[in-house]
Amino acid sequence: MSIIKSAFRVLRFGSAKNQLFSLESKTCRAFSVCNKLRQDASDANASKINFYVDENKEKGYAILKLNKGPVNSLNLEFLTELNIQLEKFEESKEIKGVILTSSIPNIFSAGLDIMEMYQIKQDRGSQFWTALQETWIKLYGSNKIYIAAINGHSPAGGCLLSISCDYRIMSKGPYKIGLNETLLGIKAPFWFRDTMINTIGYRETEKALQLGKLYSSEEALAVNLVDELADSKDLITKAEEQMSKWCAIPTVARELTKSSMRRDTLSKLIAQREADTQSFIEFTQRDSIQKSLRMYLESLKKPKKSSA
Numbered sequence: 001m002s003i004i005k006s007a008f009r010v011l012r013f014g015s016a017k018n019q020l021f022s023l024e025s026k027t028c029r030a031f032s033v034c035n036k037l038r039q040d041a042s043d044a045n046a047s048k049i050n051f052y053v054d055e056n057k058e059k060g061y062a063i064l065k066l067n068k069g070p071v072n073s074l075n076l077e078f079l080t081e082l083n084i085q086l087e088k089f090e091e092s093k094e095i096k097g098v099i100l101t102s103s104i105p106n107i108f109s110a111g112l113d114i115m116e117m118y119q120i121k122q123d124r125g126s127q128f129w130t131a132l133q134e135t136w137i138k139l140y141g142s143n144k145i146y147i148a149a150i151n152g153h154s155p156a157g158g159c160l161l162s163i164s165c166d167y168r169i170m171s172k173g174p175y176k177i178g179l180n181e182t183l184l185g186i187k188a189p190f191w192f193r194d195t196m197i198n199t200i201g202y203r204e205t206e207k208a209l210q211l212g213k214l215y216s217s218e219e220a221l222a223v224n225l226v227d228e229l230a231d232s233k234d235l236i237t238k239a240e241e242q243m244s245k246w247c248a249i250p251t252v253a254r255e256l257t258k259s260s261m262r263r264d265t266l267s268k269l270i271a272q273r274e275a276d277t278q279s280f281i282e283f284t285q286r287d288s289i290q291k292s293l294r295m296y297l298e299s300l301k302k303p304k305k306s307s308a
């Protein structure tokens with residue numbers, strides 16, 4: 001816990017502001033295969049391998065594979081580890097860009113870990129929310145090139161991760177992506193909303209957020225929520241091709257352009273991080289919200305109907 005607390009302090013008070021101003025399936029063929037891979041991911045998780053990093057310094061980019069079974073849900077510990085890794089990328093002279101993907105079949109990320117909000121406690125809740133803010137600031141405000149290779153479902157916080165990147169390629173298949181918070185009885189935070197507006201525009205975001213819409217991959221492409229679709233087997237190759245293209249652009253000009261496009265959205269949260277954290281705690285502690293979260297958790301835990 002003390003490691004988390006010190007990392008939390010570094011991340012909380014460390015580089016976020018400087019960073020801002022310095023820059024600126026296909027479905028598994030058989031359930032048994034899928035379950036085996038899931039189990040492997042869970043085993044790796046038990047030994048605390050929550051993500052893998054594959055750095056190709058010659059080509060100038062890294063592949064970051066989320067690996068926190070079963071569904072890459074974002075809890076405090078995972079976010080803290082991710083933030084440390086994102087900081088390492090940011091400081092690297094050799095790495096120009098990162099492909100963000102998942103090693104778990106059919107799942108990019110299930111978003112925030114609902115257990116972090118259910119029966120929330122002030123102390124941990126604040127640390128959790130601050131770590132999430134930090135992840136977003138680091139990703140959305142990064143100087144580096146981030147390409148999301150979305151290999152499966154990507155609801156809510158999973159969608160936020162991908163729309164914080166510079167380019168998104170999604171696997172063809174029965175996958176869903178979007179900000180579905182209203183379906184959980186909660187309102188998407190303003191910085192989730194604004195990142196979505198910056199990606200798909202105001203009107204589409206207004207509809208999507210009110211309805212809690214989860215887009216199929218084809219629908220996501222049609223509204224520019226993702227930039228490209230790929231067969232699952234080609235996803236990483238396509239992301240690498242795209243990365244090479246982005247890496248070939250003059251770095252400073254690209255960074256300044258990115259920074260100028262994203263500065264206002266980032267500044268809004270940076271100016272009110274503590275108030276945003278407090279709102280999160282107050283809002284999440286409400287009885288009505290806790291009731292919605294409990295019902296949602298129960299619905300997730302219901303035994304799945306056999307597809308046979």
Ligand SMILES: CCCCCCCCCCCCC/C=C/C(=O)SCCNC(=O)CCNC(=O)[C@H](O)C(C)(C)COP(=O)(O)OP(=O)(O)OC[C@H]1O[C@@H](n2cnc3c(N)ncnc32)[C@H](O)[C@@H]1OP(=O)(O)O
Binds near residue numbers: 109180181284301
């Ligand atoms: C005045 C007020 C102002 C307020 C301002 C601030 C307010 C702030 C409010 C708070 C805002 C928070 C924003 C929230 C963002 C989020 O990200 S919330 C999380 C949303 N995520 C979801 O809805 C996804 C839920 N999961 C799924 O739909 C499916 O699991 C899946 C991803 C499609 C995968 O399906 P499948 O492969 O069939 O796996 P499952 O069997 O469903 O799941 C496996 C186990 O994982 C558990 N699980 C799934 N998702 C989560 C999760 N997000 N958190 C925790 N746990 C999860 C699931 O229960 C299964 O568990 P077991 O049954 O124990 O195996």
